[in-house]
Amino acid sequence: MMRNTLEYEQALDTALRILRARAAAGAQPLTYGAFSAELDARGHRVPAHRGPMPCILEDASLRESPDGSLPMLSALVALKATAWPSGGFFQLARRSPFSRPGDDTELWARELAHLAKHYSAP
Numbered sequence: 096m097m098r099n100t101l102e103y104e105q106a107l108d109t110a111l112r113i114l115r116a117r118a119a120a121g122a123q124p125l126t127y128g129a130f131s132a133e134l135d136a137r138g139h140r141v142p143a144h145r146g147p148m149p150c151i152l153e154d155a156s157l158r159e160s161p162d163g164s165l166p167m168l169s170a171l172v173a174l175k176a177t178a179w180p181s182g183g184f185f186q187l188a189r190r191s192p193f194s195r196p197g198d199d200t201e202l203w204a205r206e207l208a209h210l211a212k213h214y215s216a217p
Contacts, residue, residue: 096140096147098154103147106139110151111159113137114168118214122207124173124180149183156187163192166209179203 113133127143134141152169188195195202
Protein backbone atom coordinates (compact mmCIF):
# COMPACT_ATOMS: atom_id res chain seq x y z
CA MET A 96 0.00 0.00 0.00
CA MET A 97 1.45 3.34 -1.05
CA ARG A 98 0.44 6.96 -0.53
CA ASN A 99 -1.66 8.57 -3.26
CA THR A 100 -3.32 5.32 -4.26
CA LEU A 101 -7.00 4.44 -3.96
CA GLU A 102 -6.17 1.63 -1.52
CA TYR A 103 -4.24 4.04 0.72
CA GLU A 104 -6.93 6.74 0.61
CA GLN A 105 -9.61 4.20 1.55
CA ALA A 106 -7.49 2.95 4.47
CA LEU A 107 -6.89 6.56 5.56
CA ASP A 108 -10.63 7.34 5.45
CA THR A 109 -11.30 4.26 7.59
CA ALA A 110 -8.51 5.24 10.00
CA LEU A 111 -10.07 8.68 10.39
CA ARG A 112 -13.46 7.15 11.22
CA ILE A 113 -11.90 4.82 13.81
CA LEU A 114 -9.86 7.58 15.46
CA ARG A 115 -12.73 10.09 15.49
CA ALA A 116 -14.98 7.51 17.15
CA ARG A 117 -12.27 6.73 19.68
CA ALA A 118 -11.82 10.43 20.45
CA ALA A 119 -15.58 10.91 20.84
CA ALA A 120 -15.71 7.98 23.28
CA GLY A 121 -13.29 9.65 25.69
CA ALA A 122 -9.97 9.65 23.83
CA GLN A 123 -8.51 6.55 25.50
CA PRO A 124 -5.40 5.47 23.58
CA LEU A 125 -5.26 2.14 21.78
CA THR A 126 -2.20 0.14 20.82
CA TYR A 127 -0.77 0.00 17.34
CA GLY A 128 -1.78 -3.66 17.27
CA ALA A 129 -5.39 -2.91 18.22
CA PHE A 130 -5.56 -0.09 15.67
CA SER A 131 -4.11 -2.37 13.00
CA ALA A 132 -6.66 -5.05 13.90
CA GLU A 133 -9.53 -2.55 13.62
CA LEU A 134 -8.33 -1.51 10.19
CA ASP A 135 -7.94 -5.15 9.16
CA ALA A 136 -11.48 -5.95 10.35
CA ARG A 137 -12.70 -3.23 7.98
CA GLY A 138 -10.76 -4.64 5.03
CA HIS A 139 -7.48 -2.70 5.22
CA ARG A 140 -4.24 -4.58 5.87
CA VAL A 141 -2.00 -2.09 7.68
CA PRO A 142 0.66 -3.83 9.77
CA ALA A 143 1.12 -2.33 13.23
CA HIS A 144 4.81 -1.44 13.02
CA ARG A 145 5.81 -1.30 9.39
CA GLY A 146 4.59 -0.37 5.97
CA PRO A 147 2.12 2.49 5.74
CA MET A 148 1.17 2.79 9.45
CA PRO A 149 3.37 5.85 10.20
CA CYS A 150 2.09 7.59 7.07
CA ILE A 151 -1.55 6.73 7.86
CA LEU A 152 -1.20 8.26 11.34
CA GLU A 153 0.60 11.37 10.10
CA ASP A 154 -1.90 11.88 7.28
CA ALA A 155 -4.86 11.35 9.62
CA SER A 156 -3.66 14.20 11.83
CA LEU A 157 -2.86 16.43 8.87
CA ARG A 158 -6.10 15.74 7.03
CA GLU A 159 -8.16 16.41 10.15
CA SER A 160 -6.26 19.61 10.89
CA PRO A 161 -4.34 21.00 7.89
CA ASP A 162 -3.58 24.22 9.76
CA GLY A 163 -2.63 22.47 13.03
CA SER A 164 -5.36 24.13 15.07
CA LEU A 165 -7.25 20.93 15.99
CA PRO A 166 -6.02 18.11 18.23
CA MET A 167 -3.90 15.43 16.61
CA LEU A 168 -5.78 12.16 16.09
CA SER A 169 -2.50 10.24 15.98
CA ALA A 170 -2.11 10.89 19.72
CA LEU A 171 -4.60 8.06 20.26
CA VAL A 172 -2.24 5.31 19.08
CA ALA A 173 0.39 4.07 21.53
CA LEU A 174 3.03 1.38 21.77
CA LYS A 175 1.99 -1.68 23.77
CA ALA A 176 5.33 -1.92 25.59
CA THR A 177 5.30 1.65 26.91
CA ALA A 178 1.67 2.80 26.55
CA TRP A 179 3.11 5.93 24.91
CA PRO A 180 3.06 7.12 21.30
CA SER A 181 6.10 6.43 19.18
CA GLY A 182 8.77 9.03 18.59
CA GLY A 183 7.16 9.83 15.24
CA PHE A 184 4.14 11.31 17.01
CA PHE A 185 6.30 13.71 18.98
CA GLN A 186 8.31 14.68 15.88
CA LEU A 187 5.08 15.47 14.01
CA ALA A 188 3.69 17.38 17.00
CA ARG A 189 6.72 19.67 17.03
CA ARG A 190 6.71 20.29 13.26
CA SER A 191 4.63 22.79 11.37
CA PRO A 192 1.67 23.06 11.18
CA PHE A 193 1.23 21.68 14.72
CA SER A 194 4.28 23.18 16.48
CA ARG A 195 3.20 21.91 19.90
CA PRO A 196 5.23 23.18 22.89
CA GLY A 197 6.17 21.35 26.08
CA ASP A 198 7.91 18.18 27.09
CA ASP A 199 6.62 14.83 25.87
CA THR A 200 4.52 14.14 28.96
CA GLU A 201 2.64 17.43 29.00
CA LEU A 202 2.33 17.55 25.21
CA TRP A 203 0.67 14.13 25.01
CA ALA A 204 -1.57 14.69 28.05
CA ARG A 205 -2.71 18.01 26.63
CA GLU A 206 -3.36 16.49 23.21
CA LEU A 207 -5.50 13.69 24.69
CA ALA A 208 -7.49 16.18 26.77
CA HIS A 209 -8.06 18.37 23.70
CA LEU A 210 -9.17 15.34 21.68
CA ALA A 211 -11.73 14.33 24.31
CA LYS A 212 -13.08 17.87 24.58
CA HIS A 213 -13.18 18.58 20.84
CA TYR A 214 -14.81 15.33 19.76
CA SER A 215 -17.29 15.07 22.64
CA ALA A 216 -18.81 18.45 21.74
CA PRO A 217 -22.31 18.17 20.25
